[in-house]
Amino acid sequence: MKWQDESAQLLDELMKPLPVFVRPMAKKSIKSKVEQVAQQAGAEEVNKDHVVRGYIMAAPDKSRAVTALEANQIDLSPYADLLK
Template identity: 40%
Template sequence: MTGPIWLQWFYVLFWIALISLMAIGGYFMFRKFLKALPKADGKSILDWQEYYIKETLHLWTDEHKALLNDLVSPVPELFRDVAKQTIAGKIGELVVKEEAKQLSQDHIIRGYILATPKRDHKFLIKKLKERNIDISPYQELLK
């Protein structure tokens, strides 16, 4: 005797859900693993991110932090800290490579555009319009 049919379907659906959730979790863990692998220069993407953040940390004012927090507010809370760190790393990279003495709103917006996928740019455009910030200088990056 194999049991009631509803129980058999429950088992099938349970295993499908379990395998699906494990595959999704594995995908995100594998992405993080790839970012932690050292590149040809001996540093990983995460190492460079941390380096750029440390190099520019003294340039961040409360106003800059508030702007970044506002820009990442559409990101789900679970992923928001990771998104902020990634974006801050890209902003730091821009500042270091340009040898800028101050962090500007322009750096923050360009860093956000470069660090995020194109599908997220619509949220950035909406936030910039809410803050009455002209997006025309960034049209080339947004394409």
């Protein structure tokens, strides 16, 4: 699936806080979830919204996900249902 440049950059930024040794596996897992979200939405390209939704859904610890997203100036109000 094709990724918008902005989306790929956001995913890379969200991976930075993770320890280097777990980053590749975590990125693979999250990227897979993001692409699944995009496919379910019928999208041909992964956009920023898909990255945020997939990241939240794949995160084992929602509070860490919130911290990482807020650090990247992501408005979480549209994603409140996923953060419950």
